[in-house]
Amino acid sequence: MGLEKLNELTAEIENTDDRMLRSEILIDLAKEYAEAPESVAKRPFSEEHKSPACQSDAFVWVVRSGDSLTPFFTVENPQGLSAKALAAVLVKTCSGISIAEMREIEDGIVHRIFGPTLSMGKGEGLMGMIRKMKQLAEKAVKTEGLEK
Amino acid sequence: MGTGITSRGYAYPDVLVSCDWVQEHLKDPKVRIVESNEDPLLYPSNHIVGAVELDWARDLNDPIVRDYLNAEKFAATMSRLGISPDTTVVLYGDRNNWWSSFSFWILKLFGHADVRLMDGGRLLWEQQKRPLTREIPKYTAAQPYPTRVRDDKTIRAMREVVLEHVKNRGKLIDVRSPEEFSGKKLHMEGYPNEGALRGGHIAGARSVPWSRAVNTDTGEFKTAAELKAIYEGEAGLRSSDEVVAYCRIGERSSHTWFVLTYLLGYPNVKNYDGSWTEWGNLVGAPIEK
Numbered sequence: 001m002g003l004e005k006l007n008e009l010t011a012e013i014e015n016t017d018d019r020m021l022r023s024e025i026l027i028d029l030a031k032e033y034a035e036a037p038e039s040v041a042k043r044p045f046s047e048e049h050k051s052p053a054c055q056s057d058a059f060v061w062v063v064r065s066g067d068s069l070t071p072f073f074t075v076e077n078p079q080g081l082s083a084k085a086l087a088a089v090l091v092k093t094c095s096g097i098s099i100a101e102m103r104e105i106e107d108g109i110v111h112r113i114f115g116p117t118l119s120m121g122k123g124e125g126l127m128g129m130i131r132k133m134k135q136l137a138e139k140a141v142k143t144e145g146l147e148k
Numbered sequence: 149m150g151t152g153i154t155s156r157g158y159a160y161p162d163v164l165v166s167c168d169w170v171q172e173h174l175k176d177p178k179v180r181i182v183e184s185n186e187d188p189l190l191y192p193s194n195h196i197v198g199a200v201e202l203d204w205a206r207d208l209n210d211p212i213v214r215d216y217l218n219a220e221k222f223a224a225t226m227s228r229l230g231i232s233p234d235t236t237v238v239l240y241g242d243r244n245n246w247w248s249s250f251s252f253w254i255l256k257l258f259g260h261a262d263v264r265l266m267d268g269g270r271l272l273w274e275q276q277k278r279p280l281t282r283e284i285p286k287y288t289a290a291q292p293y294p295t296r297v298r299d300d301k302t303i304r305a306m307r308e309v310v311l312e313h314v315k316n317r318g319k320l321i322d323v324r325s326p327e328e329f330s331g332k333k334l335h336m337e338g339y340p341n342e343g344a345l346r347g348g349h350i351a352g353a354r355s356v357p358w359s360r361a362v363n364t365d366t367g368e369f370k371t372a373a374e375l376k377a378i379y380e381g382e383a384g385l386r387s388s389d390e391v392v393a394y395c396r397i398g399e400r401s402s403h404t405w406f407v408l409t410y411l412l413g414y415p416n417v418k419n420y421d422g423s424w425t426e427w428g429n430l431v432g433a434p435i436e437k
Contacts, residue, residue, distance in 0.1 A: 117203075117205045118205065121186075
């Protein structure tokens with residue numbers, strides 16, 4: 001495992017200069033989104049898992065299995081396509097990574113993925129999903145004694 | 149579906165149109181349907197047949213200075229969307245018409261005469277399973293859009309106006325979440341700056357989160373009686389008041405500006421678009437928690 005998948009997908013989207021084509025890629029990714037299974041989280045979700053700046057009410061969980069971490073997301077706003085696309089990217093590329101790899105993920109990738117015209121509020125919301133994922137990953141390894 | 153628009157007691161009911169009205173006017177050359185969203189992926193994913201997109205970040209802002217586009221760029225944008233000065237512009241969008249209200253306000257800054265909102269926005273249109281398409285239309289404006297100077301005084305409040313308003317104990321409505329109003333939510337742990345150095349609210353402001361004006365199930369606006377109960381009964385406003393609404397960057401507060409101005413008929417409402425990202429960073433500005 002590693003961050004190769006995330007880096008590759010981010011670079012592929014970032015290098016798509018045509019705005020409409022980039023939107024198409026992200027819309028297709030949003031279609032791959034699946035909410036967190038009940039085995040991970042049941043409604044009502046704890047506020048601890050809510051991405052704080054996200055206007056689409058995105059909830060985040062990180063599940064440890066051995067020394068690998070897997071993120072899960074539920075986006076409550078049915079029209080929150082950008083949040084769903086980011087959730088799909090992170091689930092698709094970051095499932096099974098280590099805490100060291102998780103720490104390397106920069107929240108600024110949202111600007112590479114969604115493009116330079118991303119508004120401040122939207123950017124904050126999407127970055128909040130990554131920050132929450134990393135925060136919960138740290139918590140998971142602390143709880144399980146896997147800090148290193 | 150909620151109560152019909154005309155029976156809700158609004159001061160200016162014509163400014164709201166129903167989904168039925170929009171569907172009946174899809175091919176009306178005098179009407180341009182315009183989608184304005186918080187989520188930039190929604191319009192390309194699908195939209196009302198014949199609708200064009202007006203994106204806040206790309207289309208309405210100056211790319212360098214923190215301000216809106218100038219008169220020339222606004223005229224060019226309107227012409228690109230096939231909008232003439234006499235076009236009836238009907239805006240709709242996601243999140244209970246949050247961003248479409250903002251676009252409405254911008255169009256009014258430039259004096260566009262006939263602007264309306266589709267009640268219920270995208271949510272209600274989708275709920276009613278009305279037709280959507282991915283086809284992006286192209287229009288030519290029937291006549292060139294004139295270059296009009298933006299009016300930054302009548303419905304827009306700059307910080308000097310707000311400072312004076314506070315000094316005069318004028319009415320202020322903070323439309324952010326209660327956590328933002330109280331100053332509890334300024335940033336999340338480990339990320340100390342999400343746009344403002346100070347938390348809290350402008351001294352003297354009352355808290356009425358913007359979304360209280362709509363029925364969240366359908367996205368439709370509440371009746372005038374329900375709105376009065378909130379803004380007058382709870383927040384103590386009167387229609388004769390000069391009111392300044394604000395949020396973080398002025399988009400949520402444009403929704404409240406719309407409600408107070410058109411649904412309740414208040415003649416003196418301004419939107420402070422500098423909002424908390426300016427006030428919360430302004431040295432010496434009066435803040436309460």
